[in-house]
Amino acid sequence: MDLELSGKKALVTGGSEGIGKAITRALAREGCDVVICARRPDVLEAAAKELAAETGRKIVPVAADLTKDADAANFIRKGHETLGRIDILVNNAGSAPGGVIETLSEEDWEKGLQLKFMGYVRCLRHALPIMVKQGGGRVVNLIGNDGVKPSYWEVVPGAANAAGQNLTKALAGQYGKHNISFVAVNPGPVRTERWAGLVAAMSRDMGLPYEEADKLAPASIPLGRIAESEECGKLVAMLASPLMHMVNGTMIEIDGGQEKALMDRLRDRP
Numbered sequence: 001m002d003l004e005l006s007g008k009k010a011l012v013t014g015g016s017e018g019i020g021k022a023i024t025r026a027l028a029r030e031g032c033d034v035v036i037c038a039r040r041p042d043v044l045e046a047a048a049k050e051l052a053a054e055t056g057r058k059i060v061p062v063a064a065d066l067t068k069d070a071d072a073a074n075f076i077r078k079g080h081e082t083l084g085r086i087d088i089l090v091n092n093a094g095s096a097p098g099g100v101i102e103t104l105s106e107e108d109w110e111k112g113l114q115l116k117f118m119g120y121v122r123c124l125r126h127a128l129p130i131m132v133k134q135g136g137g138r139v140v141n142l143i144g145n146d147g148v149k150p151s152y153w154e155v156v157p158g159a160a161n162a163a164g165q166n167l168t169k170a171l172a173g174q175y176g177k178h179n180i181s182f183v184a185v186n187p188g189p190v191r192t193e194r195w196a197g198l199v200a201a202m203s204r205d206m207g208l209p210y211e212e213a214d215k216l217a218p219a220s221i222p223l224g225r226i227a228e229s230e231e232c233g234k235l236v237a238m239l240a241s242p243l244m245h246m247v248n249g250t251m252i253e254i255d256g257g258q259e260k261a262l263m264d265r266l267r268d269r270p
């Protein structure tokens with residue numbers, strides 16, 4: 001099936017690594033030009049170069065720290081100037097600290113919400129007026145399944161994600177009249193650059209050897225494995241397609257049917 005993405009213009013936050021890079025690759029393979037942002041300019045520029053060479057599309061890096069509103073504004077403005085329009089905005093850059101409530105500090109909570117929720121809010125605030133003016137657009141918010149499948153070790157990401165999911169649905173209600181549609185994608189565990197770090201943090205907090213901690217996620221997933229970044233990238237490209245415009249104000253899990261609560265129970269096992 002032709003996804004009708006050829007010639008579309010997209011912005012992807014956190015496009016230099018992990019899921020964001022896979023999303024950029026999938027969109028570019030379908031014929032989109034993409035402007036990507038991240039904080040480290042060297043990694044960002046290398047990713048843009050690599051993906052442009054691989055796909056033959058225009059991939060333009062704009063360094064930005066999305067915890068700062070001025071950077072978010074500059075990313076959206078430069079992206080719009082470079083591409084001439086914004087057909088697709090993928091909010092993806094984010095992470096929030098894992099841990100249990102007893103050990104999480106005020107700063108941890110602040111940090112999680114600042115990027116994982118407010119980073120999305122900032123880009124939306126700057127991009128939506130442009131989409132309204134051009135007569136429509138598509139927003140894909142890459143969020144996380146812990147917003148709908150709570151786990152006590154993931155209370156900060158869970159809260160930030162639930163907020164993002166709520167925002168996705170609320171904005172769909174407001175912006176339909178402007179032909180702008182919204183969808184949230186909720187991955188479970190995905191193999192990215194920082195996956196090993198997450199397992200190490202779990203192992204430390206739960207007092208489990210690394211190898212045991214590494215088995216928790218696959219054991220909670222009926223398919224017995226975590227997802228690959230490329231699987232998320234392809235799902236986002238499909239959902240970004242104009243063919244999916246009616247998939248609006250809703251969300252899709254890509255987690256192999258994970259029973260997240262099972263991870264908590266497995267952690268608690270003596």
Ligand SMILES: NC(=O)c1ccc[n+]([C@@H]2O[C@H](COP(=O)([O-])OP(=O)(O)OC[C@H]3O[C@@H](n4cnc5c(N)ncnc54)[C@H](OP(=O)(O)O)[C@@H]3O)[C@@H](O)[C@H]2O)c1
Pocket residue numbers: 013014015016017018019020037038039040041043064065066067092093094095096115116142143144145186187188189190191192193194195
């Ligand atoms: N991996 C998983 O298991 C998993 C599961 C569920 C949901 N998710 C969600 O999926 C999204 C992508 O996760 P990932 O695992 O691919 O992350 P990742 O591998 O850590 O990549 C994160 C990307 O965001 C950029 N970034 C980080 N902080 C930023 C900031 N303040 N401003 C701008 N860019 C920033 C990073 O580049 P710089 O460091 O150079 O800024 C990088 O390009 C996140 O929203 C995450 O919460 C991931």
